[in-house]
Amino acid sequence: MTDDPRTPGPDDGRDPLEEMLRQMFGGQAPDADEIRKAMEGMGTPGGMGGMPGMGFDPSRLDPVMMQQAMAQFQAMMNPGPGSDGPVNWTLAKQAARQAVAGEDPSVGSFARREVDEALRLAELWLDGVTETESTGAVGQAWSRAEWVEATADAWRRVTEPVATSLSRAMSAAIEQQLPGQLPEGMDASLLGGLQPMLQNMGGTMFGLQLGGAVGTLGKEVLSGTDIGLPMAGHRPAMIPVNVEEFGDGLSVPDDQLRLYLALREVARLRLFLHSPWLERDLFAAIEQYAAGIRLDTEGIERAAASVDPMDPESMQAVFDGSSFIAEPDATQRAALDQLELLIALVEGWVDVVVAEAAKPLESAAALRETINRRRASGGPAEEAFAALVGLELRPRRLREAAAFWEHVTAEHGTAYREDIWTSPERQPTAEDLDDPSGYAGRRSAAEASTDALDDELRRLLDGGYGDAPKES
Template sequence: MTGASDMIDWDLAVRLGSRIATDGPKVTREEAEAAVEELRDDAARSTQLVRDFTGLEAPDGTAPVLVIDRKGWVQANADGFKTVLAPLVDKLTEKRPPSGAAKVIGRKITGAEVGGLLGFLCTKVLGQFDPFFSPAGRLLLVAPNIVHIERELGVDPTDFRLWVCLHEETHRVQFTANPWLRDHLFDQVGQLAGLTDAGSLLDDLVGRIAQVVRGDGPTGSLIDLVSTPEQREIFDRLTAVMSLLEGHADVVMDGVGPKVIPSVEHIRSKFTERRKGVGTLDRILRRLLGLDAKMAQYRDGATFVRHVVDALGMERFNTIWTGPDTLPTLAEIHDPEAWIQRVPGL
């Protein structure tokens, strides 16, 4: 982690991100304690519901569930970024080692940038599985955001909390039942670092931000501008994997939901509308950060999973978790029959 610490002031990032985060909705101590307890219970209940629906067997006692506030999410993701960015930062420092005043100033600038990013995102995330925390990972549930959204949407809190936990618990099961998945994702990040051109990275990022704010130039995210053709291949592989994971989780939460969540259709309708984003600034930041593409991952991945499960059944669909070679490509996410034809034994 030495390289990541040399280039990014993580303490500053956490302080700034936490300051931007605010505390969330107004709740009494009793309401807060009740929400935390209910989320813990719902996460535990969701484990068996996900197993029964998917057929995936995840070892018990792995990947702890943490119910946290926004500041806790900022700290957890700063820690996660250190791990994920380590190969990339090491590559950058190898090509252009920072020194003296430039090193000190650069650490502060990048720390502030990361802090601003974490501060924005921590108000949006309801839950998250962090696969890079220890070998098993951990599940994070952001209680203030869940309470805020259930109030904003006007949905039943008990139903909404279980619905969120079903989605996030599916991610925990995906990774703990298939430990190779974490290593595969980390390997892709390492390959990406090996193809990074440090010389133009900062200029490209600054220029992209200016274009999006003005409303001219390319309409994609920051990632679209800085990627070479080789990098794009890796991004496509990562996008395909994330589409599968998010789509699978959406299919599970909607498949299990009607049996245990009376108002699931109302929740899904309200939540789908909210995913479109609100306000000009929110839409700009979503475009910059690639969050619009994230929404497409939910939609495209769910369509892929439903098609394959309808065609083959859940047991044969689970062949997809065999290893990297059985994961769908990005083209196959949009053409499920191509995946069915490619994978042996289906």
């Protein structure tokens, strides 16, 4: 392989430090001699940390290694195409893929055939227990990296409002505090060349952390809709390696586990297709919550003080286990309650429908309990995501929602149950989960009141009241 002529070598006569700064900052690069003097001062008692012998000898710079390191650092700090705005979304995707790399076998033809057969069979079994229509889509078997790619746009949609606020606040805090953290001997005016990098740093940190959280989720999710939202569109999909690892701790035949999970995946997608308003309202609740985000500025400033701009690990660690989002206000709380209710209703419906469809499976009852516990309690990956953006995508009232759908089905039949999903006005409330037997009466009363109001309005517009003035 031929060396890149653009990369300065040890004997090309160019100053490697100067060349590095020129490529990193262009015409506004800091003066290389000033940087070198500051580096030399870091090893003196008055230098970095006041630790003699821990300094940096610029004469020992390896130009090739330095060039490679700074190219990586520059790419991290300067968003590329597709990273518009204050958040480095390209870096977020790269971090997610990195999180699953090394433990992500490609999906072979045999595994793809198994998934395809399970999803096809799931469609047939669901036809007998629900009046929702088939998805009509070809099933997908994804690796973890393929799941990351397929869901990247949806993660951006879910997290962008929070990410934008956090990245801007973090960048401002770092930019404000960094001058006081410079080693003795380094001229603060050198920060002028670092300005673009500092403005991107908050987005870099959030991108790294979000990518790590999504990548961790990518090791746990079993299907495309496993978190309760259609993150990968309306294609039924499963992640065979995760299904296999999940099944390792269960005394359940692989084919039964695969079919049970396929039933849940297809059932969710059929519901989203049956009720177009549902996906809209789920994301609207997320957006309403995000619109009122308030940040813990003191916490952000404390975290910014610990950041080493030259150490990506220190930047990524800023968000670990921490949430810089203030407690939600009343409007946000209402949005979160609505989101939680909707997710519980979806998961409760899926639970009931799949339980009916999966009766031929010997392990159906055990799988139902296992999956419901997993779904309701979440896991470390979901907790990390919740700390990062303030959203918990779990159905806390799953059992009450399932009991509601069981009651509705037993009392009114499948057609009535699916009819509830045709309009958001018929959506069950928290009161209905507490009192399923009263839902039909409350719904009838509400619809009668709406019909009466419509009749009154129609009569008024038609001039049907004797004492009402008519339009000339």
